[in-house]
Amino acid sequence: MDAITANHAALARVARRFESQALGALLKPVFGEAPKGLLSAGAAEEQWRPMLVEHYAQAWSNKGGVGIADAVYRELLRAQSAAQGLQPGETA
16 A cells, blocks of 8 residues: 555545544434433433444444535545645646
8 A cells, every 4th residue: 555545544544434424423422312211311311322322323324324524524535635736636
């Protein structure tokens, strides 16, 4: 793997992590408003719910997400090219 490919892979991972965090922030209120059932609303659920939301968000992002990662990835590439003084689409 050459340096450019490794750099693009690293940027893609960062973009997916960002999307995962964004999805987690969107899902958190949904899980907070979930109806309380017979086996829920205990102290254990309160402790584990954030981890469950995080896992759902990561899984959703890893399966393709909702497009946030793609937009972030393109913006990271654009910003990196601009910082290097390159035109969009050029490589160093």
